[in-house]
Amino acid sequence: MFGVARWFQSFHRPPRWWPAASGGVPGRDLAVPTRLAALRTALARIGTTLDEGKTCAELTREAVRQVGGTAAVLWVGGEAVARYEAVRGDPALLPGVPWALAAAREASAVEEAASAIPCASAGRARPALCVPLATDGHPYGGLVCARERAPFTPAEVELLGMLAERAASHIRHAREHERVSGIVGNLQRALLAEPGRPHPNLDVAIRYMPIGQSALVGGDWCETVRLHFGRTLLVVGDVMGHGLEAAVDMTAYRSSLRYIASADLPPHRVLRQLDDTASAEADRRPATCLIARVDPNRGQVTLASAGHLPPAVIDGQGRTSLLPVPVGPPLGTGLGGYEPATYRLDPTQTLVLFTDGLVEHRGEDIDHSLDRLAGVAFAATAGVEDVIDTVLARLDARHAEDDVAVLAAQLHDRVPDADGPGA
Numbered sequence: 001m002f003g004v005a006r007w008f009q010s011f012h013r014p015p016r017w018w019p020a021a022s023g024g025v026p027g028r029d030l031a032v033p034t035r036l037a038a039l040r041t042a043l044a045r046i047g048t049t050l051d052e053g054k055t056c057a058e059l060t061r062e063a064v065r066q067v068g069g070t071a072a073v074l075w076v077g078g079e080a081v082a083r084y085e086a087v088r089g090d091p092a093l094l095p096g097v098p099w100a101l102a103a104a105r106e107a108s109a110v111e112e113a114a115s116a117i118p119c120a121s122a123g124r125a126r127p128a129l130c131v132p133l134a135t136d137g138h139p140y141g142g143l144v145c146a147r148e149r150a151p152f153t154p155a156e157v158e159l160l161g162m163l164a165e166r167a168a169s170h171i172r173h174a175r176e177h178e179r180v181s182g183i184v185g186n187l188q189r190a191l192l193a194e195p196g197r198p199h200p201n202l203d204v205a206i207r208y209m210p211i212g213q214s215a216l217v218g219g220d221w222c223e224t225v226r227l228h229f230g231r232t233l234l235v236v237g238d239v240m241g242h243g244l245e246a247a248v249d250m251t252a253y254r255s256s257l258r259y260i261a262s263a264d265l266p267p268h269r270v271l272r273q274l275d276d277t278a279s280a281e282a283d284r285r286p287a288t289c290l291i292a293r294v295d296p297n298r299g300q301v302t303l304a305s306a307g308h309l310p311p312a313v314i315d316g317q318g319r320t321s322l323l324p325v326p327v328g329p330p331l332g333t334g335l336g337g338y339e340p341a342t343y344r345l346d347p348t349q350t351l352v353l354f355t356d357g358l359v360e361h362r363g364e365d366i367d368h369s370l371d372r373l374a375g376v377a378f379a380a381t382a383g384v385e386d387v388i389d390t391v392l393a394r395l396d397a398r399h400a401e402d403d404v405a406v407l408a409a410q411l412h413d414r415v416p417d418a419d420g421p422g423a
Contacts, residue, residue, distance in 0.1 A: 127146065135169045199226055219241065229295075234291070235289065275335070294351070307327060307330035313351055355403065
């Protein structure tokens with residue numbers, strides 16, 4: 001790639017994107033800052049999103065805007081399979097793909113934009129060129145431009161090289177974003193695919209929906225832990241932030257929970273130990289958490305909250321209400337101060353734990369958000385899966401502004417099983 005200083009000196013005539021100064025010779029008495037401003041404007045039109053296809057379309061559109069003719073991105077796939085994409089202008093002006101592929105390889109080999117090369121077509125020569133679509137040693141194909149008669153000037157070649165380099169940088173970012181998103185998505189799915197197993201006297205359903213249905217997910221999670229004497233611990237948590245870091249911290253909280261819960265402590269003491277563990281790690285992100293210990297033999301549920309929203313309970317007539325729970329500080333603050341709350345729970349009721357993404361809307365008071373959940377009516381005989389389907393549909397969770405995790409649980413008559421008192 002030519003240097004910027006050489007680019008300013010290398011043109012025989014000013015490219016069309018240089019406006020002429022009033023009353024002077026075009027391209028000569030125009031101030032350098034104005035030329036740079038025009039260049040910045042041209043570059044800013046490329047890479048407005050993390051969508052690779054859109055970036056290619058923006059590149060070819062800008063190339064045609066600057067030098068005219070036709071532009072296309074030469075995409076090179078596996079085993080040297082090449083084709084044109086994002087064609088802008090008349091495709092008939094483009095040289096054959098084999099020529100463009102050879103030109104792209106030649107240009108990439110010397111790490112410099114290819115010179116304008118006449119390309120024979122229909123018995124006459126049309127000027128065409130291919131500049132490498134590459135950045136920092138990462139090749140992504142080439143930018144191919146062609147037009148009738150007028151040859152490409154050195155300044156135009158250099159400008160197209162700058163546009164291509166800009167696009168390649170954004171393509172690299174888009175692919176890296178996609179790669180990391182895939183890693184995080186696989187991590188989250190792997191974790192959700194291995195939930196704890198509740199006792200047979202409790203029906204449980206869990207649903208997770210990443211924000212915007214994208215692959216990039218965060219730290220929302222649900223868990224169930226079998227305790228002694230037929231009791232089950234139900235947990236929902238929300239680690240601050242999104243992405244790989246939040247998902248990693250989520251696994252740390254989840255692992256700590258399983259270990260601490262094995263001691264069969266009451267929910268508020270589980271939270272206290274989780275908080276102590278998290279606050280001892282400086283890099284651990286804070287998290288909210290709600291724990292419910294369901295005891296079918298006593299027909300009750302004991303709750304404790306670390307900065308989390310209260311659970312909902314659906315009665316036998318399908319009416320929804322919220323269970324008040326004393327709210328302590330989020331986990332990881334080291335402040336402690338968690339208190340339990342115990343309520344009756346019978347097989348006609350459904351307990352619903354959820355993260356804030358289910359109800360919260362930006363700019364809306366949280367009490368109003370919770371009122372919308374309390375206003376949802378359910379079928380009197382709805383099972384746990386139906387309950388989750390209904391609440392996600394009524395609250396339009398597909399368009400939520402944050403990740404959504406929901407857990408629904410119902411008691412039923414205990415069936416004979418091999419779980420003894422120590423199960």
